[in-house]
Each structure stands twice: as structure tokens, then as C-alpha cells.
Amino acid sequence: MTKEYRFQHKHLLEMGQLTAEDMLYILAIARSFKEISARSIKKVPTLRGKTIINFFFEPSTRTRLSFEIAAKRMSADTFNVSASTSSAQKGETLIDTARNLEAMNPDIIILRHPSSGSSMLLSQHVNAAIINGCDGTHEHPSQGLLDLMTVMEHKGRIEGLTIAIIGDIAHSRVAHSDIIGFTRLGAHVRVAGPATFMPSQVESLGAQVCTTTAEAVAGADVVMALRIQQERQHDPLIPSLREYACFYGVNRKLLELAHKDVLIMHPGPINRGVEMSPDVADGAGSVILEQVANGVAIRMALLYLIMGGDKGGVVN
Amino acid sequence: MNKITILQNGRIIDPANKVDTKGDLWLQNGRIMAPESSIPAEARCINLQGQWIVPGLIDMHVHLREPGEEYKENIASGTLAAATGGFTAVACMPNTRPVNDTASVTRFILEQASRGSARVYPVGAISKGSGGLGLAEYGELKAAGVVAVTDDGLPVIDSQLMRRALEYAASHGLPVISHSEEMALSRNGVMNEGLVSTRLGLRGIPVEAESIMVYRELALAELTGHHVHIAHVSTAVATDLIRQAKKRGLKVTAETAPHYFTLTEEAVAGYNTNAKMNPPLRTEMDRQAIRMGLQDGTFDAIATDHAPHSVLEKQVEFDRAANGIIGLETSLPLSLALVRDGLIDAMRLIELMSTAPARILGVAGGALAIGDVADITVIDPARQFVLTEDAIVSRSKNSPFLGWPLQGKAVLTFVGGRLTYDDLPR
Numbered sequence: 083m084t085k086e087y088r089f090q091h092k093h094l095l096e097m098g099q100l101t102a103e104d105m106l107y108i109l110a111i112a113r114s115f116k117e118i119s120a121r122s123i124k125k126v127p128t129l130r131g132k133t134i135i136n137f138f139f140e141p142s143t144r145t146r147l148s149f150e151i152a153a154k155r156m157s158a159d160t161f162n163v164s165a166s167t168s169s170a171q172k173g174e175t176l177i178d179t180a181r182n183l184e185a186m187n188p189d190i191i192i193l194r195h196p197s198s199g200s201s202m203l204l205s206q207h208v209n210a211a212i213i214n215g216c217d218g219t220h221e222h223p224s225q226g227l228l229d230l231m232t233v234m235e236h237k238g239r240i241e242g243l244t245i246a247i248i249g250d251i252a253h254s255r256v257a258h259s260d261i262i263g264f265t266r267l268g269a270h271v272r273v274a275g276p277a278t279f280m281p282s283q284v285e286s287l288g289a290q291v292c293t294t295t296a297e298a299v300a301g302a303d304v305v306m307a308l309r310i311q312q313e314r315q316h317d318p319l320i321p322s323l324r325e326y327a328c329f330y331g332v333n334r335k336l337l338e339l340a341h342k343d344v345l346i347m348h349p350g351p352i353n354r355g356v357e358m359s360p361d362v363a364d365g366a367g368s369v370i371l372e373q374v375a376n377g378v379a380i381r382m383a384l385l386y387l388i389m390g391g392d393k394g395g396v397v398n
Numbered sequence: 399m400n401k402i403t404i405l406q407n408g409r410i411i412d413p414a415n416k417v418d419t420k421g422d423l424w425l426q427n428g429r430i431m432a433p434e435s436s437i438p439a440e441a442r443c444i445n446l447q448g449q450w451i452v453p454g455l456i457d458m459h460v461h462l463r464e465p466g467e468e469y470k471e472n473i474a475s476g477t478l479a480a481a482t483g484g485f486t487a488v489a490c491m492p493n494t495r496p497v498n499d500t501a502s503v504t505r506f507i508l509e510q511a512s513r514g515s516a517r518v519y520p521v522g523a524i525s526k527g528s529g530g531l532g533l534a535e536y537g538e539l540k541a542a543g544v545v546a547v548t549d550d551g552l553p554v555i556d557s558q559l560m561r562r563a564l565e566y567a568a569s570h571g572l573p574v575i576s577h578s579e580e581m582a583l584s585r586n587g588v589m590n591e592g593l594v595s596t597r598l599g600l601r602g603i604p605v606e607a608e609s610i611m612v613y614r615e616l617a618l619a620e621l622t623g624h625h626v627h628i629a630h631v632s633t634a635v636a637t638d639l640i641r642q643a644k645k646r647g648l649k650v651t652a653e654t655a656p657h658y659f660t661l662t663e664e665a666v667a668g669y670n671t672n673a674k675m676n677p678p679l680r681t682e683m684d685r686q687a688i689r690m691g692l693q694d695g696t697f698d699a700i701a702t703d704h705a706p707h708s709v710l711e712k713q714v715e716f717d718r719a720a721n722g723i724i725g726l727e728t729s730l731p732l733s734l735a736l737v738r739d740g741l742i743d744a745m746r747l748i749e750l751m752s753t754a755p756a757r758i759l760g761v762a763g764g765a766l767a768i769g770d771v772a773d774i775t776v777i778d779p780a781r782q783f784v785l786t787e788d789a790i791v792s793r794s795k796n797s798p799f800l801g802w803p804l805q806g807k808a809v810l811t812f813v814g815g816r817l818t819y820d821d822l823p824r
Contacts, residue, residue, distance in 0.1 A: 098597075175714060197715030198599035199669030218717065220599030258599060281596040282604075316585055 089387045093205045093212040096221040097262040105267060109231050112376070112383035118155055119378055128391060129158035132189045137180070138215065139165040139195040144350055144374060145215055145224070149192050152381035158189075176200060177207045184208040190388060193217070211388045216255050225349055226259030228380040230267065232373050233304055236345055241268030246298040246340075247289075248274045248332060249308030249357055250319070252281040256349040257308060261287045274298035275330055278319040295330055302340045306347040307332045307357040323356045333359040337367075345369050400427045402438055403815065408446035408776065412453060413749040414765035423451050425772040428815035432768045444822070446776055449809060452748045453764050454486025454773030456755035457726060459550075459575075459629055459653060459701035462488070462518070464510060465503070466495025471706035471793045473507065476726070477514030479704075479792035481818035483726040484808025486773035487517035487763055488704075489755075492528065493551040499523035499534040501542035508543050515818040516811075517773070519545040519761055521575065524563045528552050533563060536570045545759045548575035550629060551676075553611055555581060561618050568624040573651075573758060575627045578611035578636070579677065588717050590663040590678040598669065600716060605684070608677050609635040616643040616650060625649040627758060630703045632658045632677035634687030641696040651758050652691075653699040656725060656732035657798065659688045665798055671712045671719035672798040675705065693741050698754040702729045706794030724792045727785070728799050734779060734806035744779075776810035776822070783807060 087107060091099065100108075118126055134153045136146050146162065153160040163183070174182075176195070183191060190211045193201050198218030205212040216222035230240060237243060245264050251257045251273045264271050265288035273284060274292040284291060292298035299305055310326055320326045337344060346358075346368040354360045363370060403425040411418050424431045437443065462476040471479075473490075480488050490507065492498035498507065504520045511518035522544035523534045528551070536547060547567050554560040554576070567574045584607040589595050591602020612628055616639060619626040631637055631654045640652045657675065662682050665673035673679060691697045705722025712719055733751060736742050742750075752775075756764025763773040782805050787795045811819035 175710075177713060195715070197717045199716045202669055203715060218599055219601070255599060282591045282602055283593045283596055286593045286596060316582075 091388070093201070094223055094384055094388060095201045095205060095212065095214045097223045097226045097259045097266070098221070100266070102266050105227065105230060105263060108227055108380070108383050108387065109234055111387060112227070112231055112379040115382040115386070116376070116379040118382070119375070124155050125157060126155065127157045128386060129153065129156040129389060132158040132389060133187065134158045134160045134190045134192065134385065135183055135188045136160060136162045136215070137183065137191050137193045138162065142194055142215070144377070145194065148374070148377040149215065149381050152378050153385055155378070156382055156385060158385065176203065180204050180208050184210055190385060213384060213388060218255065219253050219258070220255055221259045222255040223259050224377070224381055224384060225256050226263040227384070228373055228377040229260050229306070229347060230263050231376045231380055232347065232369050233345060235372070235376070236369065237303060240264060243269040243303040244301060245269050245271045245304045245306065246274065246302040247271065247306045247308065248295055248298060248330060250279040250310055251275055251284060251308070252279050253311065254308045258287070260306070261289045265289070272298040272302070276320060295332070295336055296339055299336055300339045302344060304345045304347060305332060305337065305340055308349065309351060310353055310357045323353070327356050331357055331359060332362055334361060334365070337362065343367070347373060350374070402426045402431070402441040404437060404441050404443045405451050405774070405776065406443055406445050408449050408451035410451045410766060411744050411748050412766040413745050413753045414453070415767055417766070418745050423766065423774070425774070425812070425815050428772050430766060430768055430770050430772055444810070448778070448780065450744065450777040450779060451766070452775050452777060453752045453766050454775050454811065454813065455484045455730065455751045456487045456761070456763055457485050457702050457704065457729065458489040458699055458755040458759055460488045460490055460704035460726065461493065461706065461722070462490040463706055464494065465506060469793070470708050473510040473514050473518060475791065475793040476704070476706070477511065477516040477518060479724070479726040479790075480516040481811045481813070482791045482808070483728070484730045484775040484777060484811055485516055485726060486775060486811060486813045486818070487519060487761065488726070489519040489521050489545060489759055491548065491550040492521055492523040497523050497528050498544070499526050499528065501535070501538040504539055504542035504544050516813060519759060521545060521550070522547045524549040524554055524574065525559060530555055530559065533559070533566055536567055536572055540570045540572055544572065545761055546573045546575050546627070548577065548629065550575065550577045553577050553579040553581060557614060557618065560615070561622060564618055564622045564624040564626060568622070571760070573625050573627050575629050576611070576615045577629050578608055578615055580607045580610040583607040583610070588674065589666050590680050592663060592681060594663045594666060598666065600666075603678050605633045605635055605680065608633050609639060612636040612639050616640070616648060619643070619648050619650055623649070625651070628652040630655050630658070630677060630701070631688065631691070631697070632680050632684065634684045637687050637691040637696055641691065641694070644696065651698040652696065653701040654688050654691065654697050655701060655703045656729050657723060659685060659692060659736070660732050661685070661798060669716040670798065671714070671716055672723060672796050672800070674716065674719050674721055675703070675723055676721040689736070689741055692736060692750065697750065698758060700729065700733050700750045701755070702726055706792055707796045708794055712796050722796070724790070724794055724797050726792065727790060728797060728804065730777065730808060731804035731806045732799070738805070772812055772815035774812040775808050777806060778809045779806045781805070781807045781809065
């Protein structure tokens, strides 16, 4: 059964706004764009004359570069503004800074900001399209999509798979976007980690909470480890990275419980030897660098669709 | 001789004297007078068919922002908002700049209030600068006009300081108002901890941040035998703790706010900073429990925690936005909904909004007996209106009820017989 489909979103603020159909369509477009990055001349004219601003209030290597490469491969003009060089340092509010950027007529603003909901706030005050390059502990939708794409490439489907996400679920925007994305496409998502890392009523997002990593990984098709941040002041989440690695680190022994063709994922950057042992990160089934490669394709697809380049299409 | 005003044919509701009857109320020289046998020719008669005549509403928990943050509100604008909402008196919290911890600040507030549109009862600080270290000078504050003490906005972390505050305030006849919050649990939290905070990726404040501290205050009230008033209760657990404490005979009174019996955490969806306050909006279960507490007498008062903030504090990222919403101009219609819903009767509503606050603070008003001060609110319980930014009198517009259709509003407000607000169609 096929029907006419049109990508309807002006902004991409969260996975929560996307239907399963939207997600599959973005993946399909990304798949068709992926080949561009493999050419010797890695450039198409699709977004020529478009202005894209990377507006980053938090340090980022991967995401910022990925968006910039995606934009440039589609011939858009890109500009980077970071918090340390912006007027935010001079006390200008987010809305004021954005309105000033707006006055220079950008087509898309990609925002990374430490406050949850900041992309939504921006979308209410400027006319440019906003892509959430991750906001606080809320969401990182382009990461969620590239994770879906990576799993889809290897497994040929999302529906019916079991995805185990291990680590600091409460403070991870990636986990949040992944839980929504994978469950919306019919996968079963398990989360595991010490209870200090579990957000309140995380089941409401559709995830199953496991008390041990063994329980989470048993029979899993995908195992994803999340980056563990150093202990936070005033909020003792874990006693030490050492103890965390012993009880919650993803290692070869743990993975013996998983499906034999298990995919190993990590949103990066990795603390090797903490949430994931080095042999796992580099070993069989690891698709961590494919995630990065797919990130460019997903972001090309997002820029293309957000710019309305889509003339409609057919989706299964 | 001053002209006589006669409020005619209204429904007179006077909880202090257990009166709920149709009739006339005569005012002269700022007081309620005994009716005479015939209406004097020069008397001003106001026909109030279908309206309620009640003792002036008293909001025992507001922030007027003066001195220090007059761009958000000042005493003139805040008391005008009060009169517009049907309030004849407000108790203003001490978290101004400077903090109201000395007689000179209290005197300044009262001086400004003398030109305002409602009576202002300053509340002093528990500790110097509300810094949580050493008592403020309650004797001097009381002499200057303070009616209670609190470090509102900040909890008293040190239990010994709170104990001493209860004891020393009692010696000066001042109630202590507790902002009950266990800061270690609420630190960096910006909304209720639960399903919605998880969905929005916002740091939560658990229910226990309130209930743990409410329990401490009740324990200290028991230890000292003195009166504690629990401010802005938001949770089912705290409501139940207060209910049990009252059963045991402790000297405890408590207030809740219209937003806690009207809204839930769902109002935060979309990162609505006008739904951000402390304590935060809770769940539907909590909202229902608050309503039960209003019905069964656990709560003595409805107070708004009127907290004006400008766009500078509210049109920002949610986690950076200031806590608090305005309430003076919406409290009455939101509270009247409790009567329409059949939860409480009109007498109980006026008890909650006038008689009890007067009693707790030991101030004039809250009653309509002959000789009482003529602080009177006339309410049209049927009047419908939509809350708009333009119509808000307060200098700040930070209300989650913008755009809401509301029913019931003050149409006349008298303070000491002086008309401070008039919206009566004639």
C-alpha cells in the first residue's frame, strides 16, 4: 500500500514531532544522498545560494562539522557562530542574538544550546527554519535519525528489533531521541544503568527499564553505550568511573549474551575503557564510525527537506 | 458629615458572622453602619441585584517588587492590580531589594502604600537579609508595621534557626510563614519531576522537596508549641501532612494558590515559562488533593503568590526563566470555579479569601459587622471575560491564564469606604 507523501515540517525540533512515515522518508532521502559523499567531486548544486548558520553554544566537533560538510556538499553557504565568539558573552539574550542573525536573512539556523527547549523558543521568534542540533537534556534529533539509518542499513528493518541503551539515560539527549525514534518504528527499546541515571517515569517514553546490563543485552540486536560524564558537583550520580566500568561497561563478555550479529553503537565521544572497552569499540559489529558517516547523509537530507526541495514522493 | 453609601439588594456573605442573606449594607465614615429607618435623601444608593457583597478579599502572599525591582511591579501598580481583582489588602513578601529585614524598609513600604489602592501589610524577613544566619529584629519590625515574618523564596535551611524564629516571633506576636523546600532535592530543578519533565528533558523537583520540609516545620511547631503558616502548598503529600497535624491539634495554618488547584505540570508543555513557578505545578492527583484540602478545611486560605516578572525574565530559555506568575487579577474567577464545581459554598470561599487571612495575620477586615472597617468587595459571579495582556493592570503580564475565558469578577472594591475599583455597569 503506497500513498502520496509530503514532508510538512518547517523546523526540526525533536523526534517527537516526526511520524514513522516522516522518519522512513528522511532515511530514504539520506540513503539516496549518501553516494554523493563517495564521489571524487563531492558536491551537488541543490542548495546553491542558501545561507545556513551553525549557531553553537556548546562545544561540538562531530555535529557541527557534520552539518557544515552536509551543507557544503549541497553548495549552501555556511557560517559558524559559537558562544565564545558571540554576543552571548556580552549578555545579549538568545532571542536578541537570533533576531540579529535573522536580519542577515539566513535560510536555516542550526542551534546547539545547553537549555532544553531552546530550539523551540528560537522557532517562535525568528522566521528562519530551525534545526535542533541538540538542546540541553531534551533531544538530538539528527543523531536519532542517523542511528536509525545505521541500524536500517545493517538489519534491513527497525520493526521487531531489540535495542539496548546503556548509560546515563537521564542526562542524554541522544537516548531520548533514540528511544522515541526506535519505538516509533516498532523496535523494542531497553535501557539500563544505575538508578541514578534513570529519568523519572522513563517507561512513559516507551522504554523498558532493566536492572542489569545482562538483562538489557540478552538477545539484543543492537547495543548502544552512552558517554559517561564525570561526576557532577552536588549530585553524586556514581562513585567513580572505575566502578562504573566494572558494573556497567560494555565489554566482550557482556556481549556474549546478545544476538550473535549484534551491532555496537556509540554517539561519541567515547571514554574508552569506561562505558565501552576498546576491543568492543573497534571490534566486530562496531558501527560507530558508520554512524558518523551516515550523519552527513542524514543532515544533507534534513537540509534538503527543510528547504522544501522535496517535490513529494512515494513511501511504502 | 460624610455621605452615606447604601449597597442595596445584594447577597451579603459574611463568614465571620455566619451571615448569607439578601439585603442592604450601609457605609459611612469608612465603616459599616447600622441602617437607619429611612434612606436619607443625600445617600448614594447602589443597586446590586444579583451581586455578592463580601468582606474585602485579602491576599496574604504577594510580591510587590518595591523597593528594588520597580520595572516588574511597584506598590502603586500592584495595589491597583489588587483592587482590580477585588482585593482590599495584600501582605507583601520581604524579598525586595533591599530585603525587608529592618524597620526603615518597612516604613518605606508603608509610606508608598499610603498612596496605593489597597491596604499593604508588610511581611518581614525571618533572618537578616533572608541570608539564613541570625534572626532579623522582629520587635522593631513589628513596631514598624510588619504582620508576619518569612524568608519566602528561600527556605530556612537551618532547623535551629527555624526553631528560634518560631519562638522569638511568638514572643512578638508574629506568625512565621514557611516557604517549605528542601533545597538539596530541588537544586537546579525547574519543574515537577515526573513524566513531563522526562519528556521535555527538564530537571525535575520531586514532591518530596516540599513534603520533607513541611514535615520539619510541623515538627518544629510541635516542639515549640507556636504557630507556623505553610505557604503555597502544591502537593498531595504535604496537604495530608497538614491535615494530620491539624487533627493532632498543632498550631498550623496553610494556604494554597489558584494555579495549584487549576493547572498541572502539563501546562509546562512547549516550554511555557508562564507555567514556571516554585513550587512547581504538579500532577492531576496533586491538584485533586489540593481541591479536597480546600473542601475539608485543611487549607485556611487561598493566596496567589503574585510574582510579577517582565519579559526579561520570562522570554528566555526555560531553565533560565524566573519562577513565578502574577495572580491578583485571576484569583477570584479561578477560585469561584470551586463554587461552581460544587466543591465549596460561597461562604467557605469568602472564608478562604478574606476572613481567614485576616485572622491569621491579625489584621482588620474579613467581616461585615456594624462598626467594622468598610473594606468591601462586590462580586458579579456571572460576569464573563477573557484575560488579555492589555487588560492586565499589573506592570507584568506573566500569567498562564492569558486567553482563558473566565467567569466571575469584582465589580466594586471599597477600602475603608473609599472606592478603589469600579466596573459596575450603570
